[in-house]
Amino acid sequence: MQVSNVAVVGAGTMGASIAVALAMRGYPVIVKEATDELLEKGLANIEKLNKKRIEKGGNPEHIQEERNRIEGTTSYAKFADIDLVIEAVPENIDIKRSVFEDLDEYTNVNAILASNTSSLPITQIGAFTRRPDKVVGLHFFNPAHLMRLVEVIPGLETSTDTVETCLQFAQSLDKLAVRVDECASFLVNRLLGRYMNEALFCLQEGLAGIEEIDNAAREFVVPVGPLALRDMNGADIGLAVAKFNYQEYGERFTPPAILSEMVDANMLGRKTGAGFYLYDEKSGQKQGPNPRVAELLKSLKTEKKSDSFKVERLFLPMINEAFIALQERVCAAEDLDPALMAGLGMRRGPLTIAADIGLKECLEMLEDLHKTYGERFRPAPLLKRHVWARRLSVL
Ligand SMILES: NC(=O)c1ccc[n+]([C@@H]2O[C@H](COP(=O)([O-])OP(=O)(O)OC[C@H]3O[C@@H](n4cnc5c(N)ncnc54)[C@H](O)[C@@H]3O)[C@@H](O)[C@H]2O)c1
Incomplete structure (x- = not known):
């Protein structure tokens, strides 16, 4: 037609x-x-x-x-x-x-x-x-x-x-x-949700600071760091989406506690002048990190379970979710990276990042993190099958 x-x-x-x-x-x-x-x-x-x-x-x-x-x-x-x-x-x-x-x-x-x-x-x-x-x-x-x-x-x-x-x-x-096959949050926002949550979990656990996380992510592959992006979209919207994904997909999408703390404190991001960063009242320009976030983090008393922060950690849940989505035939494998790149401005999509890290290395990292943190890092069966078959990439 x-x-x-x-x-x-x-x-x-x-x-x-x-x-x-x-x-x-x-x-x-x-x-x-x-x-x-x-x-x-x-x-x-x-x-x-x-x-x-x-x-x-x-x-x-x-x-x-x-x-x-x-x-x-x-x-x-x-x-x-x-x-x-x-x-x-x-x-x-x-x-x-x-x-x-x-x-x-x-x-x-x-x-x-x-x-x-x-x-x-x-x-x-x-x-x-x-x-x-x-x-x-x-x-x-x-x-x-x-x-x-x-x-x-x-x-x-x-x-x-x-x-x-x-x-x-x-x-x-x-x-x-x-x-994209019908599934909660469709493809791009579904994968984005896993990465946004992980950035907050890393912050919550004290593995890295606000700017450290954002700078590392930007240097690695995205145009805007995840915490600055959270401030743009608003913590209230972020929390609603995180809760919806959790309701639809279960435990691996558990929302990080800091998100509801931010909403309760009215630290929604740009629209309230304060989120993970502070914003100039007149120009709206981003200032430095918001010191009040540290107070909220302290009150959460999250146990630190890892020694160091690696930027790959932010993207592993997204990579794993990409494999789960492919398993469910949500989209064609060759469409996945281009969709993430066009939708989020990433310089490489998650399947390319996975191949660059090494599928075997991704699986090993996920298995280690799964032992420590549980469900949110359970490796996707399709990723395991690629490693067993000694494939170096999905595409
Ligand atoms: N905002 C985003 O970033 C974004 C991105 C992708 C998809 N979406 C989706 O797009 C849709 C719209 O979101 P939005 O952010 O533009 O919302 P919005 O609130 O900015 O705009 C909605 C508009 O619909 C109008 N409206 C309400 N009832 C109407 C009716 N009966 N007839 C005609 N107009 C009516 C409202 O007056 C309003 O102007 C939502 O389903 C949202 O989930 C939003």
Whole structure:
């Protein structure tokens, strides 16, 4: 199916940047908001993104042409001719239900209904409609007009046609489109969660300080250290995601205690001016590490079980989770590293890092850590099988 007309429902953080991404590639876009006031706000979000693009050297005329392709509305009146709707309303299953019921009513029966949800099950969302074969996850990363990755997630009833159309559509936006099987947090955020937790566990145990962890991770492979990233996204969001992953995957995703301590102390990161780092009130610029974190850490009295900090330790849970995901056939092996690189800006993906460290060495490290720390380092059976087969890499 050829996608020509696209609509976005919700023009908040994601909806606005998705609309910009679509208009940048020549698509006419209808953006729907809930009320006139919210629509005004949503369109202002789009203007803000475009203003930033101009400040960064974008051509004002081209950007205005793109802006002209976006039309705001508060009704579904023009949805009859839409081929693909991308829903980006708040992450709440009741709100999603009401929007998908409306979409099912007001779009033509052939239209694909995609959700940008980060965590809600696509199969459940599909069941809100009479066309679950045409409901799919289209997971953009923030900001959608700059981030290259789109995860395409079929629910249980999603048709192959729908998936193929969405993969091609995402490619037409110049994105890396990766098919990801439905699982909690999908691929990239699932693997990210393991690494973010481990950074906090290392800090909690007193193996390394805030800057030491962030600098080591940056030098190793990521553009922003995990604690600085936690501050950007907010400890409250981080805690909700960590709890959700724990609920879905169990013990290996146990949230580190420091995270709820940070939330209780209102040290949420950039948005409260203090997280793992302090932020200048006026400029928002990152200052040094926040000394209050040390007090919280002291109160947790975590037993130190390792002698030293090695940067590889941060990435071992991510590598192990990558093997578990491959075992579950969540994505094709060749898609995994490119997805992590495009989604998180990593310079090497976890499978390449594993091969660089040595699969055998990874397994030995995991086995040692498993003895000391238990479940969160239990080696993935697929990793063991690669080592038994004397394979040097997955790819
Ligand atoms: N923020 C992120 O970094 C991020 C990244 C990837 C995916 N997501 C997912 O994208 C979705 C949207 O997240 P967000 O951060 O943009 O949320 P947001 O709160 O910034 O925006 C949601 C928008 O939806 C609008 N809305 C609510 N009900 C509506 C309705 N019935 N019709 C039209 N508009 C309606 C709201 O007015 C608001 O502007 C969520 O499912 C979230 O999990 C978010």
